[in-house]
Amino acid sequence: MTLADVGGMDEVKKRLEISFLGPLRNPQLRTLFGKSLRGGLLLYGPPGCGKTFLARAVAGEMGASFISLSITDVLNMWVGSSERNLHDLFESARGHAPCVLFLDEIDALGHKRSQLNSSSMRTVVNQLLTELDGVDGNNDGVFVLAATNAPWDIDAALRRPGRLDRTVLVLPPDKPARAAILEYHLRDRPVAGIDLGKIADATDNYSGADLAHVCETAAEFAMRDSIATGEVRMISQQDMLSAVRDVRPSTDGWFATARNVAMFANESGEYDDLAAYLKKRKMR
Ligand SMILES: Nc1ncnc2c1ncn2[C@@H]1O[C@H](COP(=O)(O)OP(=O)(O)OP(=O)(O)O)[C@@H](O)[C@H]1O
Ligand SMILES: [Mg+2]
Structure with missing residues (x-):
């Protein structure tokens, strides 16, 4: 790696x-x-x-x-x-x-x-x-x-x-980064007709780990069907979209704490990047 x-x-x-x-x-x-x-x-x-x-x-x-x-x-x-x-x-x-x-x-x-x-x-x-x-x-x-x-x-x-x-x-990935992370986690899996851009659009705020989990969940859906029918079915866009609905972004709790810090404990400016990000995302 x-x-x-x-x-x-x-x-x-x-x-x-x-x-x-x-x-x-x-x-x-x-x-x-x-x-x-x-x-x-x-x-x-x-x-x-x-x-x-x-x-x-x-x-x-x-x-x-x-x-x-x-x-x-x-x-x-x-x-x-x-x-x-x-x-x-x-x-x-x-x-x-x-x-x-x-x-x-x-x-x-x-x-x-x-x-x-x-x-x-x-x-x-x-x-x-x-x-x-x-x-x-x-x-x-x-x-x-x-x-x-x-x-x-x-x-x-x-x-x-x-x-x-x-x-x-180190922040949650932006759209191009999300597409790259999704691609990385699908690289060794059988996929067909996946539009990574659309999935990246639908996963704003997801962490890298959340995205890895989305790919794993989608793979499970396709595998479950393949086992049931005895015929290999590739991972489809539909599997990915269903997986996105199943997996919720996990960073909200962290940002709630971080928001307090950026608002009340940033006298020395050490959390300026964080404050700027929160502002950009309208989280404060
Ligand atoms: N930029 C990325 N590119 C590809 N995969 C990523 C990226 N970021 C995270 N991941 C995936 O998410 C998983 C979790 O990331 P990692 O363990 O590095 O997070 P972390 O920031 O160390 O989290 P923690 O604070 O919980 O220790 C990685 O194993 C990887 O599969
Ligand atoms: Mg870690």
């Missing part, structure tokens, strides 16, 4: 290209412009819109130098020794530089320190801050990609310069 498999997300891809993939491919220019190969990017947005999927695509672009870990797993797997293991994880990333270290569900760890009642959690957060700063080791060539649904729960210290200082909002 590569970035080409990710439908839409042009802004996100551009950012990745400028801040990491481009410099990685051009070592001479990197030296010339004094650009260090390090940094952190926080992907945030509603569930199912492709944050994890995108990270996997970056892995594909880069070959082997990709370490991916869900923070929930870090905390569950290594009770009591999370800091040590976090350190080992970063050490391994440094050893494999250039490397992307993907920390999924970072809100599980980065909860505002004031909210943490367990002091062991606090130690883990502090350890992550230390690792991001690279005090103990040189972070050159280590690019940290993190993802979350709840950036407002993340410790502000994690978002200071030199850490996860760049933020990209």
Whole structure:
């Protein structure tokens, strides 16, 4: 899988290209412009819109130098020794530089320190801050990609310069992106006479995961008939339209929360993209 498999997300891809993939491919220019190969990017947005999927695509672009870990797993797997293991994880990333270290569900760890009642959690957060700063080791060539649904729960210290200082909002796909996502999820399925443009029109507000679910549901309809009649029937436009009616967009709840944040907790302008999107969609 590569970035080409990710439908839409042009802004996100551009950012990745400028801040990491481009410099990685051009070592001479990197030296010339004094650009260090390090940094952190926080992907945030509603569930199912492709944050994890995108990270996997970056892995594909880069070959082997990709370490991916869900923070929930870090905390569950290594009770009591999370800091040590976090350190080992970063050490391994440094050893494999250039490397992307993907920390999924970072809100599980980065909860505002004031909210943490367990002091062991606090130690883990502090350890992550230390690792991001690279005090103990040189972070050159280590690019940290993190993802979350709840950036407002993340410790502000994690978002200071030199850490996860760049933020990209990953939104539900627009129409061309929806067509691309639908095409991707139908690529290995038997289809006949499907008008992707029409389906894309009918799925405004659907997340990538919702669209994947639409394709799966349509495939089920065609398979159900094929089993009943003993004759293979291709997935049709009608199957797709019925599936769209069955699958409801799942991002409404997230936007309800996000709306409050954009309205009442955006003094520093960090949620301006979100506010602009909500305004465009007339959600505020
Ligand atoms: N841009 C896209 N192109 C193709 N498929 C996509 C895209 N976005 C999402 N999908 C599909 O939706 C599924 C869910 O996406 P993913 O798990 O990356 O979402 P997420 O943003 O990480 O969600 P969560 O916040 O719940 O972790 C993917 O496995 C993929 O099948
Ligand atoms: Mg995810």
